[in-house]
Amino acid sequence: MLLEVRDLHVEFRTRDGVANAVNGVTYSVDEGETLAVLGESGSGKSVTAQAVMGILDTPPGKITAGEILFRGQDLLKFKEEERRKVRGAQMAMIFQDALSSLNPVLSVGAQLGEMFTVHRGMSRKDAKAKAVELMDRVRIPGAASRVGDYPHQFSGGMRQRIMIAMALALEPALIIADEPTTALDVTVQAQVMDLLAELQRELDMGLILITHDLGVVADVADRIAVMYAGRIVESAQVHDIYKAPAHPYTKGLLESIPRLDQKGKELYAIKGLPPNLLHIPPGCAFNPRCPMAQDVCRTDVPPLYEVTGAGPDRRSACHFWRECLDG
């Protein structure tokens, strides 16, 4: 297994108290596999990814428990300098907003080339040639003449391509894409997603795709992990989950996708708001919003049950996953 996150706990100490952002997340990605991590804002999907990358803001963030195994080695036991050498070279991250995530005062060539001069000890000239090569690879027209341009001189889609090129620079084994297409136009979204998927196949990388766009997930993901209030509530193969969700939250998410055959009808929405991470409700965190909630949901935290009979390697953190599957 390329990456295994086991029972990860992250908390943030704020003025108002301790926010439990991640409460025992477990997921894994293999080489060449795409894992989509799905969830609302504040569900802990980005925080988990930042913990994996080792770019969590500490303080206020703090990893209180768990393991992050990368090729069998626990990254949390690494010294900062060892960790730094893993970052960028063996695992890389693509951020949501390419305009603010690229340095405005350095040319894209300098920002791409930096990967090679720092990690590979290349000369500036060779690094620049590599930068042009990368820009070609992500299909930026006229790469050689644009290598000296600055981020603000590119369009949104082109900037996201540069982010992708930067992540791919050293051909890492794992890429974490944190909502890579959210800030883009719909037409450009598809292009960027296709490019990312293609490069992933080519390089046989593991990809963690953090998103709340279920349409994107269906196209590219192999597996899905749905997060709620800092926990995984359901994980399964992508087709199984679309066929029959085994958690009421997933079900709600799927029902809230606009569909053509429901034109004119009111769009379904999960009622209520995501829980305040400072005061996560007792029992199942989803219980105040759940249409299926019973008394047991308000007292007992559901474990991640193994779901049987509805696809391989499937889990759900719902006491009533059987009922959910059936109806």
Add this chain to the structure above:
Amino acid sequence: MGRYVIRRLLQMIPVFIGATLLIFLMVNVMGDPVAGLCGDRQCDPATAAQLRKEFGLDKPVWQQYATYMGNVFTGDFGTAFNGQKVTELMSTAFPVTIRLTVVAILFEIVIGILLGVVTGLRRGRPVDTGVLLVTLVVISVPTFVTGLLLQLLLGVKWGWISPSVSSEAPFDELIVPGLVLASVSLAYVTRLTRTSIAENRRADYVRTAVAKGLPRRRVITRHLLRNSLIPVVTFIGTDIGALMGGAIVTERIFNIHGVGFQLYQGILRQNTQTVVGFVTVLVLVFLVANLLVDLLYAVLDPRIRYA
């Protein structure tokens, strides 16, 4: 860019004329320059009239101004009443003040930015609070107090430095005066850098730089500092102009015969030619410094383009 520079240079002309005219008029209202020449005694009316004619003071003000500006453009800044050429005074005073300014600016850049970066990265920690407190004290206490205090302690009591600067004013004698001159600006540079660093360190591109696996040092110098210095450079740039002319207090305390000293003497003795001449040059220095800052802005931040 070229067109922008030309436009800015052309804009300088009205500013230059306005500023010099203003100073010319102000000096004119200051009083009768001839009266000062005779010291405490009343001037002999015949001699006074003679002198007025000689210096062209009997003509109307606008004519005096026109003659003066005409001369300035040929490099003639006139003659002080004691017979010394104003250009001669400048050639001894400006090198001294430039040296003093260089020392002061170096202090601002090296110490100010260093402290700003350290405190900006450790906001809320004891180092930060301590430095902030010191900068607050430095800003609140007037320069003549810090200057006199340092002169008394370092120069007179402990004898580490000579309390007054010799007329050659070499760099080593200008270190303490330079520090005094820089002190307030240095405190501002520290605070400005601190705020800028603290604000930018949470920026997305800094996170990207960390995610790229760059060493911390490189993240700070190449990614964080470069972006944070833009406002600081603006401040230091305009400060050059201010320091060149505003060193009157410091130059008086340490007996440095620079621009501030000559200006002070000129005003005291109602020496029109000296005052107007020096101020004219200072106006030019200020304008050029400002233009350079604006151009540097575009170098530091490629998003700014002048057309």
